[in-house]
Amino acid sequence: MLAFLWAHEHGSFSSAARAHGLSPSAISKLVTRLENRLSVRLFQRGTRSLTLTEEGAIYLSSARSVMDAMAEADSLAEFFPAKISGTLRIHTMATFAKHQILPWLPDFLEAHPDLSVEIEVGAQYVDQFEKGLDIAIHSGVLPDSSRVARRIGESSWITCATPEYLSRRGTPEVPEDLLKHDCFHFTFSSPWNVWSYEVDGKSIVVPVKPRSTFTQGDLLRSVALSGGGIIRLADFHIGGDIKAGRLVPVLDDFRSHVVQPIYLIYANRNNLSPRIRVFVEYLERQIGLRPWKV
CATH class of the missing domain: 3.40.190.10 (Periplasmic binding protein-like II)
Structure with a gap:
């Protein structure tokens, strides 16, 4: 369509080609391809100039409208980066x-x-x-x-409980001590339910049997804050509780270095x-x- 408009504007394929950095044959092929698609002849070719056919004159008006609409749409893009909406x-x-x-x-x-x-x-x-x-x-x-x-x-995973729970039930000294405590984890199957620790440079997994399971980490946090038992959650979730002393990390000497x-x-x-x-x-x-x- 642009090749057609350029050819009409400049009066010949060769002039349109020079103005837009293309070869005359390229412009000619593009216009011919357009004519074949439309099944009409848009130009009468002369030795030195082009003349619009009746169909070409009708198509010219529509083509100009299309190109004007495209230019307007492109101009709107100038405002996109500045508008956060x-x-x-x-x-x-x-x-x-x-x-x-x-x-x-x-x-x-x-x-x-x-x-x-x-x-x-x-x-x-x-x-x-x-x-x-x-x-x-x-x-x-x-x-x-x-x-x-x-x-x-x-994030890293922290095993913790409230000071009140640890005072009442005792603080686990080694990972295996968790088997004697009330622990809680997620209901769904997830690597988050794998309570892993490092002992003598080797990774071990404690087969914790939860007293209750929950679908959301915040429910685990709530049951721990109520003094219910021991949980294992990500530090981005409970870091504030630990800094405030509401929850106390346990088994820190055995914490896995995997993040x-x-x-x-x-x-x-x-x-x-x-x-x-x-x-x-x-x-x-x-x-x-x-x-x-x-």
């Missing part, structure tokens, strides 16, 4: 949302009044980008996929929308300001 859709772990996003989310929304945020929570990563998801934030081993995963932090990476996942790395980019920058800044490592 729309709805940002996020999927993450409930505990990460509650303890590492919600505390600063009101300030973020106040800074971007035209942006809204939808947060869907789930313990495990599920690819929902085809359904409109913008980003996901999850920890652990991710399934192989074509998505882009960027490591934004890491779980925390990933930011999005569909592809090219042309991130402004709403995604500004959230990612804010998130990484907040993680830097609020270290949870204990």
